[in-house]
Amino acid sequence: MSKSHVACEVSGALRRCRAGFLGVALLSGLINLLMLTGSFFMLEVYDRVLPSRSLPTLVGLIALALLLYAFQGGLEILRGRILARTGALLDQALGRRILELILRAPLRSPPGAAPTDASTLGEGLLPLRDLDTLRAFLSGSGPGALFDLPWIPVYLAICFLFHPLIGAAALAMSAALAAIAVLSEHVTRDPLRASTAHGATRLGLAEAARRNAEAVAALGMRERLIVRWCSANRDYGDTVLATSDTTGLLSNFARTLRTALQSGVLAIGAWLVIRGEATGGIIVAASILVSRALAPAELTIANWKGFVAARQAWGRLAAGLARVPPEALPHRLPAPAASLSVEDVSLVLPGNGRCVIQGATFSVGAGQGLGIIGPSASGKSSLARALVGVWPPMRGAVRLDGASLDQWTSASLGQHLGYLSQEVALFAGTIAENIARFEPDAPPEAVVAAARAGGVHELILRLPRGYDTALGEGGAGLSAGQRQRIGLARALYRDPFLVVLDEPNANLDAEGELALTRAILGVRLRGGICIVVAHRPSALAGVDMVLAVADGRVRAFGPKDQVLARVLHQGPAPDETTPLREVA
Structure with missing residues (x-):
């Protein structure tokens, strides 16, 4: 602008x-x-x-x-x-x-980055x-x-x-x-x-300590953080x-x-x-x-x-x-229903300049499920953020039915997307409000349908007030597994075309993983696309395609059985080409 x-x-x-x-x-x-x-x-x-x-x-x-x-x-x-x-x-x-x-x-800043000065x-x-x-x-x-x-x-x-x-x-x-x-x-x-x-x-230290109070207490960090806060408070007071x-x-x-x-x-x-x-x-x-x-x-x-x-x-x-201009209002597009394509996408870590994804190219059609695998820090979560428009590509484009994501506003694109991040963020409000993404006058049947699709309906009914159970900030009052399953239901609300799940089984038990697999298959059966970022193979039970990422580059893309056999058992060298569907 x-x-x-x-x-x-x-x-x-x-x-x-x-x-x-x-x-x-x-x-x-x-x-x-x-x-x-x-x-x-x-x-x-x-x-x-x-x-x-x-x-x-x-x-x-x-x-x-x-x-x-x-x-x-x-x-x-x-x-x-x-x-x-x-x-x-x-x-x-x-x-x-x-x-x-x-x-x-x-x-526009690296995940978890903290401000270095007041001008940030x-x-x-x-x-x-x-x-x-x-x-x-x-x-x-x-x-x-x-x-x-x-x-x-x-x-x-x-x-x-x-x-x-x-x-x-x-x-x-x-x-x-x-x-x-x-x-x-x-x-x-x-x-x-x-x-x-x-x-x-000073306020940032206090908020970080409050947000992570359990870890601070368990790891004996309270006194050290108090000393650090007092130092910042002293500088502020001076x-x-x-x-x-x-x-x-x-x-x-x-x-x-x-x-x-x-x-x-x-x-x-x-x-x-x-x-x-x-x-x-x-x-x-x-x-x-x-x-x-x-x-x-x-x-x-x-x-x-x-x-x-x-x-x-x-x-x-x-x-x-x-630095953050208002979003433009592009021409309204029809709801996507056919494909997701990633065209030569390169991602730079916001506020850092480090390239985390280089030249990723692949496409997925309606009714397919894609698992993204790779070692830690290989760029899987970064790619997931690009797929839902959180991080715009430095080069290339992510397209739904041929239209790049920047042709939608955040509000209009959000209607067609479901996203579950690694750290599930729930908000103060009822469970129903969280599942409905705080949509005003959300239809109760749509909320229940999303909960059923995520396999969490029975769990919610066992809570003291069911769907009207009030949650504290960050979903306080629920276990990590419960928060993850309610976050999954929120991602499935109103049957979005593209559902991206980042480590969705990190806190799930066997029952939760079974519900996750059913949710992935449900998305595919209704003609949607489900993409799962996973370390544990059990999260890939419901997908039919796998994308292997290493060092920020796509190493292999193809049917699940072939890619898993190649990557998990043989472990290709970083520069080794694969006979599967090769991606430049």
């Missing part, structure tokens, strides 16, 4: 918030005009009420000031509510794409945290301060109207605060980036403290300068009154006005940490969305 398209996608989220920003800008203008109430009230009291000793005038000024203050308070409440809803609108505009980024980005987007939940950072910033006081900044020249102009000396003092302090803001930008940018990186590492100390120092320095200037303006005003160049009301009015003129700059410096964090979060999200 072109950079301009990505830019349009990113800026589109802001364009949806444009009405809110315009409303905030308008309200900020009115609020800043009403901020003059205090200065002019004091000016009128000192220059009009006190000399005339007129109580009606004082009462009228008080009533008018209270009314203006009420309007000001109401407008500030309204501005805060608009900013909060603008943040929510931004969340809605980007939320779907952010979750898509979280789900798709790991497919898509690892873990960092994009979601970045979106939360943006929303929190928009809902805070930072944007209001930024919208108030353009009104500083107006206040300075009024200060010059009071007297050039007062205006010059306010202008000099504004320049000093601007320098502090520039310094704040310089000193907080890198520490904030580092704190984000350490925070991602960067957060360094950033907080710096921003706190600059913010307090700016506040001290503003307070000192306010007193200085009182002194200048008194001097001008003594010289007869100003009235008594100007002393207090100018002090209040200067304080108000510099308040947006002071508040901006106080919120600069959040501003830099939001800007960095926005940059990371923009970069992540650029």
Whole structure:
């Protein structure tokens, strides 16, 4: 996708918030005009009420000031509510794409890879945290301060109207605060980036330890992981403290300068009154006005940490969305029903560059079953991922009925695929929901049919609430074998044309392996294609073709008996050609 398209996608989220920003800008203008109430009230009291000793005038000024203050308070409440809803609108505009980024980005990284720094987007939940950072910033006081900044020249102009000396003092302090803001930008940018990186590492360690709590306890790794986490937590805390100390120092320095200037303006005003160049009301009015003129700059410096964090979060999200563009909507194709063909496919390990499959070519027709065998790390699982579109080929194509997989969207292709990975991933929800792939209003008969096809119907009925049994995260509450059999039923849901099973019998007992064989034969009998990646020959009982892989290359492809006799008993050398159907 072109950079301009990505830019349009990113800026589109802001364009949806444009009405809110315009409303905030308008309200900020009115609020800043009403901020003059205090200065002019004091000016009128000192220059009009006190000399005339007129109580009606004082009462009228008080009533008018209270009314203006009420309007000001109401407008500030309204501005805060608009900013909060603008943040929510931004969340809605980007939320779907952010979750898509979280789900798709790991497919572009090696299996099990962990992020090395905060710039490695898509690892873990960092994009979601970045979106939360943006929303929190928009809902805070930072944007209001930024919208108030353009009104500083107006206040300075009024200060010059009071007297050039007062205006010059306010202008000099504004320049000093601007320098502090520039310094704040310089000193907080890198520490904030580092704190984000350490925070991602810290959360990643905690999540990995929680997810593998059983292995951690059984292998005595708890203390070592705690020490490692404490080290990452210490690094995170140090960067957060360094950033907080710096921003706190600059913010307090700016506040001290503003307070000192306010007193200085009182002194200048008194001097001008003594010289007869100003009235008594100007002393207090100018002090209040200067304080108000510099308040947006002071508040901006106080919120600069959040501003830099939001800007960095926005940059990371923009970069992540650029790397994972939205899926195109190709022309809708008919359901595949005839063949699967792999044409000169070469696969590169995502995020690594290492070639794991080279020049694989074979084809399977409807009603056939294919077993993929080979030693560990030979590329079998990588090839399985390519067959279901998880990993796009670097070269060549995987085709269903002649159409390459990229001619389907993930949602439309998923209707025709069944996939069981080595690590069965079940989700928090009921068994029925997991089997139905969380399809809304899934037909109960289709769920039961899938369970029967996977040979797990009776097992489910023996559970406390049957199909309505609630599972914890990752399928907590079930044994590894039960999870694998329910994952098989999910792969068979709605009779997909192509079913790919990666080590489907790794955790199965004899009963489970018999059910697996029946499921494979069932797919073939209804005219589908079933592909099984296996180490144990028992998983190949239901297939009629075998593909042998070694060192990332297809070594043999043909009828099961011939290939197994050749590969399992004779063990061909890596460079040996085979008399079976040879694959280039």
